[in-house]
Amino acid sequence: MAVGLAVGQDASGGGGSGGGQSDGHPFDPAETKWRAQDTPYANEMLFIVLGGVAVALLLCRVAVCSVHYIRTLACLNESKQLYFQRPPPIWACIKQHLLDAPLFRSRHSREFRLFSMNLGILPTRFQSLFLVGVIGMNISYCVSGVPWHGAQQERLGHLRNRTGVLSLVNMIPLVLLAGRNNPLIVALNISFDTFNLVHRTLGRIATIEAVVHSLAHLMKVVDGGGWKVAVKAIQETQMITIGFVSIVAMVVIVIQANSIFRQAFYEVFLHVHIALVILCLATLRKHLQGLPEQPYLTAVIAIWAIERSIRVLTLIYRNFGRGGTKAVIELLPGDAVRVNLKVARPWRFQPGQHVFLTIPSIGLWTSHPFSVAWSNENHGLDSEKGVALDSQDVFTTAGRSISLVVRRRTGFTNALHARAAKSEGRVIVNAVVEGPYGGLQNLNSYGTVLFFAGGVGITHQIPFVRDLVAGFADGTVAARRVVLIWVVQSPEHLEWIRPFMSSILAMDKRREILRILLFITRPRSTKEIHSPSATVQMFPGKPNVDTLVQMECENQIGAMGVSVCGTGSMSDDVRDAVRSRQGWRNIDFFEESYSW
Numbered sequence: 001m002a003v004g005l006a007v008g009q010d011a012s013g014g015g016g017s018g019g020g021q022s023d024g025h026p027f028d029p030a031e032t033k034w035r036a037q038d039t040p041y042a043n044e045m046l047f048i049v050l051g052g053v054a055v056a057l058l059l060c061r062v063a064v065c066s067v068h069y070i071r072t073l074a075c076l077n078e079s080k081q082l083y084f085q086r087p088p089p090i091w092a093c094i095k096q097h098l099l100d101a102p103l104f105r106s107r108h109s110r111e112f113r114l115f116s117m118n119l120g121i122l123p124t125r126f127q128s129l130f131l132v133g134v135i136g137m138n139i140s141y142c143v144s145g146v147p148w149h150g151a152q153q154e155r156l157g158h159l160r161n162r163t164g165v166l167s168l169v170n171m172i173p174l175v176l177l178a179g180r181n182n183p184l185i186v187a188l189n190i191s192f193d194t195f196n197l198v199h200r201t202l203g204r205i206a207t208i209e210a211v212v213h214s215l216a217h218l219m220k221v222v223d224g225g226g227w228k229v230a231v232k233a234i235q236e237t238q239m240i241t242i243g244f245v246s247i248v249a250m251v252v253i254v255i256q257a258n259s260i261f262r263q264a265f266y267e268v269f270l271h272v273h274i275a276l277v278i279l280c281l282a283t284l285r286k287h288l289q290g291l292p293e294q295p296y297l298t299a300v301i302a303i304w305a306i307e308r309s310i311r312v313l314t315l316i317y318r319n320f321g322r323g324g325t326k327a328v329i330e331l332l333p334g335d336a337v338r339v340n341l342k343v344a345r346p347w348r349f350q351p352g353q354h355v356f357l358t359i360p361s362i363g364l365w366t367s368h369p370f371s372v373a374w375s376n377e378n379h380g381l382d383s384e385k386g387v388a389l390d391s392q393d394v395f396t397t398a399g400r401s402i403s404l405v406v407r408r409r410t411g412f413t414n415a416l417h418a419r420a421a422k423s424e425g426r427v428i429v430n431a432v433v434e435g436p437y438g439g440l441q442n443l444n445s446y447g448t449v450l451f452f453a454g455g456v457g458i459t460h461q462i463p464f465v466r467d468l469v470a471g472f473a474d475g476t477v478a479a480r481r482v483v484l485i486w487v488v489q490s491p492e493h494l495e496w497i498r499p500f501m502s503s504i505l506a507m508d509k510r511r512e513i514l515r516i517l518l519f520i521t522r523p524r525s526t527k528e529i530h531s532p533s534a535t536v537q538m539f540p541g542k543p544n545v546d547t548l549v550q551m552e553c554e555n556q557i558g559a560m561g562v563s564v565c566g567t568g569s570m571s572d573d574v575r576d577a578v579r580s581r582q583g584w585r586n587i588d589f590f591e592e593s594y595s596w
Contacts, residue, residue: 081558447558454566
């Protein structure tokens with residue numbers, strides 16, 4: 001949520017404290033002194049603390065990457081990797097009780113619901129401590145040093161200045177963390193989800209500070225001249241009027257960004273959100289004209305404009321020219337479609353990446369994130385005939401493409417499924433792809449890797465499996481034991497990734513490293529449950545996550561990485577099982593999720 005700020009100054013009579021100018025910003029000597037005291041204290045300390053946290057996280061990131069790199073090199077020719085099975089006690093304790101810990105017992109990703117309304121999720125313990133620290137720091141900077149026992153005018157003047165400047169300063173990280181191209185995601189290897197949580201919190205903080213700032217100014221004017229003067233100032237002083245518009249826009253953003261509205265009407269939320277952000281920035285620019293705080297707003301606008309420009313330029317580069325980006329939409333069993341995209345200018349694919357997909361003929365202003373399930377050099381369209389190739393021939397033409405699997409829900413995904421159904425199961429359309437994003441997770445240093453996937457969450461895990469099996473055959477990864485656990489409702493859902501899985505099962509040395517466990521929660525009959533081989537097994541019902549993690553720990557080779565992409569309850573179960581063993585075994589937990 002990007003918000004605006006109304007930094008109002010004193011107004012009396014016709015507005016302004018001198019010269020009778022309604023749009024001016026004159027200050028008496030006392031006002032100038034207060035501003036000189038409050039502005040540096042509020043902004044410099046906030047930047048110093050947040051910058052210090054970022055540097056500390058960066059150093060931690062460098063240390064972890066160095067350990068993983070050394071571990072990979074040490075394990076390339078080592079089959080047992082006994083040295084890396086035991087965790088460093090202090091680091092294991094930090095992970096178990098802080099980094100990977102839910103706020104309370106075991107609930108983190110499972111959403112709270114009121115009837116059909118989504119109320120959101122709880123942050124982790126580390127996220128909560130950070131957010132409490134940010135909130136406490138803002139409160140401290142707002143009230144510390146204010147002469148609470150001094151004159152009313154002086155007290156309100158300091159409070160107004162502190163809250164106004166802090167609200168504006170908070171907008172810099174607020175806008176930075178909102179962007180898909182946020183550089184801190186790559187630098188710190190922290191997910192967009194986490195930064196989005198901080199972004200929403202900063203937005204609420206900035207809005208509260210702006211409201212307090214306006215109320216303090218109003219009380220100061222009323223204390224000096226009464227309500228008539230205050231009302232006249234609001235009506236006739238352009239600076240104050242335009243600041244009031246910005247405040248209203250900010251409050252509306254906070255209300256409509258609530259999880260209930262955001263997730264129920266995301267498309268509406270997104271476009272209204274952007275429009276209100278533009279309104280805030282425009283009114284703030286006019287409100288702050290001639291004031292020393294204006295450079296902060298300039299920085300906010302610059303960050304927002306640069307990030308948007310990068311997205312537009314990347315989108316144009318990826319999709320325009322060379323025939324553009326084309327999509328083959330194939331209908332799949334189990335209310336799903338497979339979208340095979342031939343991008344005009346492809347990229348080097350990395351496991352864990354996702355893209356934002358727009359299909360103009362279905363929804364011109366809708367852009368939704370999907371994990372890239374597969375990338376292939378020979379996968380696309382018959383350029384001469386202009387038709388989609390069938391499932392067997394689709395891998396034979398030149399040109400890199402990517403594949404997505406989309407589960408039918410509501411809105412865009414429902415329209416996508418309906419379009420494929422109306423076209424006899426396959427249709428070719430123009431598409432626009434934005435990205436790639438993500439792909440920062442590296443599992444090459446783990447001797448044992450355990451993947452959990454629920455439903456369409458398999459699209460995130462399958463590229464990692466392929467990457468590790470190929471690396472094992474080439475001798476470039478530490479992995480010696482890879483287990484994929486996929487939970488689906490019906491056997492027909494296995495068709496979603498059949499061509500991808502067939503490619504993996506045919507890979508060199510696959511049987512030496514990979515086991516696949518399929519759990520069917522709603523089989524129509526027991527005849528549907530049959531295991532093709534010893535390395536690919538099928539079971540009815542839901543898996544016992546704790547038992548599966550325990551089995552792998554008992555047979556663990558080297559360090560273990562456990563990744564999960566599925567429902568909130570599955571993610572919480574896996575997190576709980578991993579945490580309970582982090583003091584015994586060297587285990588790292590990875591969760592893939594995307595919050596709106």
